[in-house]
Amino acid sequence: MSASPSFGGGLQAFPGDMDHSADASGLLEGSDIGSQKERVVTEEEWLQKWEMGNIGFHKEQRHPLLQKYLDVLLNGRSGLRIFFPLCGKAVEMKWLADMGHTVVGVEVSEQAVKEFFSDHSLPYCEEPVPEISGAKMFQSTSGNISLYCCSIYDLSSSIVGKFDGVWDRGALVAVNPCDRQRYASLMISLVEKNSSYLLVTVSYDPNKHKGPPFYVPESEIKSLFGNCCEIRCLEKVDDFSERHRQWGLDYFLELLLVDAVCLALCNSSSSASSPGSVAAVVQTLFSGTLALHQAGQREEGSCCKLVLSIPVNSCQVKSWQRVGKARQQLSRGNYHPARNAGGK
């Protein structure tokens, strides 16, 4: 058991389980999302939440899981373009910008966007977005934080470019269940091949709270972000608080998932057909930390799946499988290229 992160109330942390999927607690098994399936929160309702100050989702402190797993997001890279979908006034945007990254967010509430800049005493300018009727872009004078005030569904890579990293907290779980596929497809279209996507989801009994945040079953996350992906749970954290008790819940977990490799593979369907290029993707992602010796010769299938354990710097290749075919377990422990060079 690792040390508990500094969540309010000294809550317990569940270390990421690298050998099993995210359902070790049994709480994520169900794919039944109850009446949430039909629920729609309109943009107007979000604007009202901001007007009424009904923004319990906003945290004044940086998210402990982003602080803990920042290395996974950055992967040794500097000067990244990092995207914050449905950004609200997330304080992590300033934090990452101060590190030298370029931050882009999208938020439907102009109030939220303006509060972000005023909370951090950041001068900014605003300008229309010619491609999107009624949209505005608010940019810090220093130019490293750009917040689009519009619906995320109005964006495209031709407008905002592509990103090296995504911090998705309070975003997928805030999207109306009927819009999830559209959201996931858009997100996949907005990331570069070698990007890192950190996704925070929540787990609770969806029959007891209507959301948002919505409960997104693990099975749905997998299908949303592509079947050739292996999405890994880095950590599960008990985030239960008085607020959740008032919602009628008796447990509330936060999960941090990463799907860096899968996005890389999904986005390069043509190159993914070549195992050699899969190896190249992995080597790009984990440059200097993983010698994937002749891995390309191991599989000739058209779609391969790599299961990597985290942290990146001590990355282990656990298995390599061809989708639709029986899993070929190459190694149970550390993947030692030289030892496995015989193809066993």
Ligand code: SAH
């Ligand atoms: N990610 C933020 C805010 C989470 S709450 C954080 O971690 O604090 C979800 C936010 O999404 C709200 O601020 C809401 O106004 C905004 N939002 C809801 N629907 C949206 C949409 N279609 N496009 C852009 N922003 C949206």
